[in-house]
Amino acid sequence: MKHIGPISGIAAHAARFVATAGYDNQVILWNAATGEPIHRVHHDHLANQCAFSSDGKYLVSASSDYTARIWEVPSMRLKAVLQGHNDDVEMAVFSPDSQRVATCSRDHVLRIFDLDGVQLQAFHGHQADVISVVWSPDGQRLISSSDDGTVRQWDTRSGQQCDEVDIGGVETDTIAITREGVVFAGDDEGRISIIAQGQVQTVPAHAAGIKRIVWNDDKRLLVSLSYDRSAILWTFDAGRNLVKRRSTALPSIVWPRSCAFVGDEQLVFATFGSRYATWNYEQDQWQVSGIEPAVSINAVVRSDERQYSIGDAGILHRDDQPVTSVGSLCNFLLPFGPLLLTGGQMGQVFDGLSGRMLYQHRSPLNCGATFVRNGEDLALIGTYTGEGLVFGHDGQGGLRLVASIPMHDNAIKGVAADERHLFSVCASADAALHSIEDFSSVRHIEGAHTRISNGCCPITGGFASIGRDLKLRLWLETGDEVFDSPHQHSIKCIAASGDGRVIATAAYNGTVALFDLASRRWLPMQRPTASGISCLTHDAVSDAFLASSYDGRIYGIDARLAS
Secondary structure, rough: OOOOOEEEEEEEEOEEEHHHHHHOEEEEEEOOOOOOOEEEEEEOOEEEEEOOOOOOEEEEEOOOOOOEEEOOOOOOOOEEOOOOOOOOOEEEHHHHHHHEEEEOOOOEEEEEEEOOOOEEEEEHHHHHHHOEEOOOOOEEEEEEEEOOOOEEEEEOOOOOEEEEEEOOOOEEEEEOOOOOOOOOEEEEEOOEEEEEOEEEEEEEEEOEEEEEEEOOOOOEEEEEEOOEEEEEEEEEEOOOOOEEEEEEEOOOEEEEEEEEEEOEEEEEEOOOEEOOOOEOOOOOOOOOOOOOOOOEEEEEEEEEEEEEEEOOOOEEEEOOOEEEEOOEEEEEEEEEEEEEEEEEOEEEEEEEOEEEEEEEEOOOOOOOOOEEEEEEEEEEEEEOOOOOEEEEEEOOEEEEEEEEEOOOOOOEEEEOOOOOOEEEEEEEEEEEEEEEEOOOOOEOOOOOOOOOOOEEEEOOOEEEEEOOEEEEEEOOEEEHHHHHHHOOOOEEEEEOOOOEEEEEEOOOOEEEEEEOOOOOOOOOOEEOOOEEEEEEEOOOOOOOEEEEOOOOOOOEHHHHHHH
């Protein structure tokens, strides 16, 4: 009993239980003392987060299947399904008295349910995805954070908003609250905001976005996790000052998305592997032994008539056989002359063929594309901190940094290039067009999608992009076009055929759809796997799209279906 995809959420109850929620749709209950799995259950889509009730009788899990589910502990018998959201449920938490559950979703709404799954209240007001929610100690308020850059408080009885704090318009993924009602908020600029009695104090904390903060009332400790690959343990003194107590570099297997306090001196962490990791913060010792790398594949590409793939384990496969290991999760593969560039969570650019590290950035890397400028081959790599890194060959088998382009103020999710322009999309749903000649901004498209933009590709006469809004958008010299897709869940990736006639799109629920550009019509959708599709690329030899999946397999999708 283990995870086969990344662990996204983790929770603990006393020193008895640990629960993990994974991108393999699994929720696993573990014995905290022995580390052995007890039971597992499944969602119909990605399991994002989980939380125990204060009495330890129940566990709630939040999922991209648009539901949260309440499970009895330790039997893990399903007690209730919490329905009503129309997008991914990012978090679910029990009220202090364990009698209600609050949920937040990418549909911009918060909801409260009873333990039987009956909705008691809905809260509308956020202007973007709601990522985090906590209860006030007395259970009379909810506090939420959102990609709209605000932290809001809600009256749980009336359903009305009773307070709003603007965190400078910066996306704020995570919040925590003390028993006195002091709120901590971690944002995408690496800051922790301390909100108390109408006042906001901002503390610079990390070199990249903070993805999770967790407060322990009994120990008076706060921990912050960041995409700068560090965790910081803070004390909160009587003067309401955060004081750094200890920091640690995260092992490459750890995903800085979730953690929980366990026992007297330990924290457990989400990972890219089969089970959770443990950090003894008093002794500054990590326990990562026994964690098997996840089988998930994040990228596939054809190069020199060979098929290459890489994923969460950081192991490059050539024609399904392992070749090298770079030791950490990788998100993309980019043939670049004699090099096969890859990189991911550690912010390092590698040559996948040799395993050599070629460059270190300050945040994770997400995507890449190649282009030509003045006869020189160049590579563009999109980062979580919004820069587009442009590289050339250094003449010695390595890379030289040509430019760092400030493309976005948020994580770049996809990049593409044609003869004149660089095109990019980002997590704030914007798109941007930059000149290849001097890397200047040509066009910034605010709200290019209405939800997170996940990918893009070049097509004849322009570019195409997809996102969580389930739309295919064409950005053409002749004008912009938008088409509803047949997908029912967030579209993850996009690619175009070599002849420019067919676009393929694929989603987190394993569906693939082809769009005939000539007739502007969709073909019948396929579902080669129940797991999510992570990457699409066109293989000119077979005239098929290669679709890599979180289940560790690569599927062929015939591109000639549009003929």
